[in-house]
Amino acid sequence: MITIQTAAAIRRAEDEYFTAHPETDLMQVAAAVVADTARTMLGPGLASARLLLLCGAGNNGGDGLFAVSQLCRDGARIWILPVFGKTHPDGTAAALAAGCQLVDLVQAAQLVADCDLVIDAVTGIGGRAGLPESLRGLSAELADLAPPLLAVDLPSGLEADSHAVTECFVASTTITFAAPKTCHVAAPARDVCGAVLVADIGLGLAGDDVRQAEPADVARLWPKPDAGSDKYSRGVVGMDTGSVDYPGAGVLGVLGALHAGAGMVRCVGPQPVADLVIRQAPSVVTAEGRVQAWVLGSGWGTDSQNLSRLRTRLADGARMVLDADAIALLPMLGPDEVPGNCLITPHAGELARLLDLEHWEVEADPIRRATMAAERFGCTVLLKGATQYVVSSTGQVTLAVAGPAWTAQAGSGDVLAGICGSLLAAGLSAPDAAILGASIQALTSSRMPGPHPPDVMARAVSDTVAAFRGFESVPGGVRRL
Numbered sequence: 001m002i003t004i005q006t007a008a009a010i011r012r013a014e015d016e017y018f019t020a021h022p023e024t025d026l027m028q029v030a031a032a033v034v035a036d037t038a039r040t041m042l043g044p045g046l047a048s049a050r051l052l053l054l055c056g057a058g059n060n061g062g063d064g065l066f067a068v069s070q071l072c073r074d075g076a077r078i079w080i081l082p083v084f085g086k087t088h089p090d091g092t093a094a095a096l097a098a099g100c101q102l103v104d105l106v107q108a109a110q111l112v113a114d115c116d117l118v119i120d121a122v123t124g125i126g127g128r129a130g131l132p133e134s135l136r137g138l139s140a141e142l143a144d145l146a147p148p149l150l151a152v153d154l155p156s157g158l159e160a161d162s163h164a165v166t167e168c169f170v171a172s173t174t175i176t177f178a179a180p181k182t183c184h185v186a187a188p189a190r191d192v193c194g195a196v197l198v199a200d201i202g203l204g205l206a207g208d209d210v211r212q213a214e215p216a217d218v219a220r221l222w223p224k225p226d227a228g229s230d231k232y233s234r235g236v237v238g239m240d241t242g243s244v245d246y247p248g249a250g251v252l253g254v255l256g257a258l259h260a261g262a263g264m265v266r267c268v269g270p271q272p273v274a275d276l277v278i279r280q281a282p283s284v285v286t287a288e289g290r291v292q293a294w295v296l297g298s299g300w301g302t303d304s305q306n307l308s309r310l311r312t313r314l315a316d317g318a319r320m321v322l323d324a325d326a327i328a329l330l331p332m333l334g335p336d337e338v339p340g341n342c343l344i345t346p347h348a349g350e351l352a353r354l355l356d357l358e359h360w361e362v363e364a365d366p367i368r369r370a371t372m373a374a375e376r377f378g379c380t381v382l383l384k385g386a387t388q389y390v391v392s393s394t395g396q397v398t399l400a401v402a403g404p405a406w407t408a409q410a411g412s413g414d415v416l417a418g419i420c421g422s423l424l425a426a427g428l429s430a431p432d433a434a435i436l437g438a439s440i441q442a443l444t445s446s447r448m449p450g451p452h453p454p455d456v457m458a459r460a461v462s463d464t465v466a467a468f469r470g471f472e473s474v475p476g477g478v479r480r481l
Contacts (some may be wrong), residue, residue, distance in 0.1 A: 001398070002210040005179040006414035007125040007160040013178065013203040026201060027059060027091075028065040031066030034119070034152055038071055039087055041148055041404035042117055047075035049116040052108060053100070054138075054156070054169075056122040057086040065091025081108040081124050081133060105134060112141050113289035118149045120169050122156035122285075125181060125207045130166045131157045141167060148172045155192050158183045163387065164364070165189050173439040178203040179337020185212050185399055186366075205269025210367070212399040223261060223426040235262030235425030238291035239418065240313055241298040241323075245351035249324070249414045251280050256418025257295070258283070260440065261426060261465065266291055273299075294320040296423035297326025298414045307332055314339065319424040321345060321433075322415040325352060330377055335384050340393060340441045342379040343430040345417055351383060367397055380430035382420070384413060388438040392431040400435055403442025404449050411454035416441055419461065440464055 005013075012186040015024065036164045053068050055061040065088055068078045080087075096102070103111065112118065135156075142149065151403050154160060157168025163186030171194040176184060180276070183189040184196045215404055226236055230359045242250025250273035257265050258281055265284045267277045272382070274286040294313050300306045302325065310329050314320065318340040320328070328347050330338065331354070346354060348362040355362075355372055362369045362383075370383040370391040383389040388400040416437055423433035443465040444457055452460070 001213060001217055002185075003179055003205065003207070003285030004185060004210040004212060004399070005205055006181060007181060007203065009205065009207070010125060010178055010181075010203070013205050017203050019287055021202075024202075028066060030063045030199075031176070033201070034063055034067035034121075034150070034175055035070040036171065037197060038067065038117060038119065038150055039074070041150060041173060042076070043392075045116060046071070049076040049212050050111070050114055051076050051078045051117050051119060052096075053078060053080045053114045054108075054122050054135075055080050055082050055117045056124075056156075056350050057082075057084045057088070058124065058126070060127075060152055061090070061121050062088030062091040064119050065106050065122075067120065067152075069094040069098040072100050079103045079111055080109065081105065083132070083311060091376045105138065109138050109141050109234055112138070112145055112147060115147045118142065118147050119152065120156050120171065121152040121200075122169075122306050123127060124162040127159065127247050129155060129159045129162065129164065130156065131168060132274075137168070139167070142169060145412040149194075151174065151193065153177065154183050158189050162188060163189045163191060163366070165271050165456065168192055171192075173197065174220065175199060177201050178481060180212075185387070185402070187402070190402065192432070208380065209395075210397045211364070211460065213435050213439050215400050215401055215439070215443060218401060218436050219442065221432055221436055222429070222440075222468060223423065223428065225261075229324050231263035232290075233290070233292065234288075234420060236264040236266060237262045237275070237418075237421040237425040238266045238268060238289045238294045239312075239421070240268050240296050240309065240416070241300070241414070242269040242292060243299055243301045243303065244272050245272055245301050246299030247273045247276050247413065247420075249279050250274075250456055251296050252293055252414035252458060253418035253421070254281055254284055254413045255455055256415035256461070257422040259461040260420075260437070261424040261462075262399070262422040264432065284475050291316075291318055291423035292427075293321065295321045295323065295417050296340070297323040297329075300324050300325035311337065314460075318403055319430065321417050321421045321424060323394040323413065324350070330354060338377050338379055339377055341430050342377075343382060343420055343434055344373070344379055345382045345384060345413065345420065345425065345434070346373075347384045351381075367391070371413065380434055382434040382438060384416070386436070388442075390431055390434040390438065398431065400438035401442045403445045407441055407450060407454075407457065409451075412457070414440070415454045415458045418458070420429070
């Protein structure tokens with residue numbers, strides 16, 4: 001897991017580092033990392049490269065100034081735009097002594113077309129959202145010409161602790177220090193950061209209240225059968241999903257569960273759903289019986305009998321995935337009716353309705369709102385969207401592995417609910433099932449980008465799982481020499 005830190009936590013760690021290591025200049029350490037990243041981006045053309053540094057007045061600008069002083073000695077021709085007039089004095093002296101030249105805003109705009117690299121060191125992790133008025137013209141010029149842009153810490157115009165985007169530079173690469181911040185991992189901010197590189201500069205960081213899953217975590221935690229496994233030990237998932245009006249939801253959830261590795265799938269939805277499921281997946285059992293987990297709510301519609309349908313399944317005591325219309329029924333349940341091992345999978349609109357909020361309130365602060373729901377209902381929340389947030393009932397926040405936006409289509413949530421149900425049935429905790437379910441869908445979409453419909457994506461999950469290291473072959477075996 002990747003730990004995500006706040007700007008305040010980084011500041012505290014820096015202060016502690018300065019106290020413990022008064023002889024070390026962290027700015028020089030950071031500048032060396034920025035310079036090395038620029039060298040990698042420029043490659044063999046470094047000695048004849050033309051660079052423009054957009055420089056702020058604080059330490060972020062100092063990092064950039066000391067970095068370009070090194071690059072100038074490598075032979076690059078470098079111009080510096082002091083965005084706010086004032087710059088880091090020692091950094092400026094070093095850059096000018098190395099041969100860099102100061103330019104004004106008009107000159108900088110003229111240079112952009114011929115630049116091999118622009119370095120953005122205007123604002124760092126203490127910056128506020130948006131660009132100053134003076135930079136908007138240059139920002140438009142950069143957007144039109146799109147030269148490679150290296151952002152120091154974050155693209156100027158973003159806020160470190162926010163996923164929001166107002167007006168900012170768009171980076172090809174972002175080099176940040178010690179740990180990623182929210183803007184680096186949460187959409188839409190992450191989409192303007194380019195490739196994010198995290199440099200360890202020796203800070204001691206504690207805590208992992210917010211983290212992001214990595215593909216290696218998904219491979220490590222994914223349930224893998226062994227020689228002693230059978231359909232029951234691998235997990236039986238019950239799918240009470242779909243309706244006469246929305247039978248496809250039942251099919252898609254079943255496909256998700258099957259291709260995620262369920263030992264058995266029971267489909268006990270309405271008969272039209274079961275008939276359609278059997279035509280698509282003949283291994284599915286369409287009879288009541290023992291299950292380790294239920295998936296409920298997908299495609300139920302607004303039938304008044306669904307509350308009774310939900311209560312019947314909750315009384316079973318098995319693990320639960322509550323999706324779609326089952327989520328809308330949660331406020332009608334008593335405080336003891338929602339089991340603690342329950343996973344709910346709302347998108348922003350469903351979560352807003354559940355909490356009696358406006359849609360924009362969830363979009364503006366997704367972690368806080370998902371945490372509210374987890375606390376209120378005592379369950380794990382998987383908030384679906386461009387960034388998928390998992391909040392456990394204890395408040396642990398985990399972002400799923402990120403993927404392309406092609407999965408933003410009707411039916412993807414039904415598939416995801418089935419995948420999560422399969423993982424719950426296999427014995428995973430609700431938080432782990434949510435993290436792995438959302439992540440495997442993202443990884444599958446990354447392996448086969450494009451507008452593939454959710455039933456195709458569901459079937460492709462099997463190949464994504466099979467590609468995990470260690471899942472490819474039977475261990476041991478006999479070979480003839």
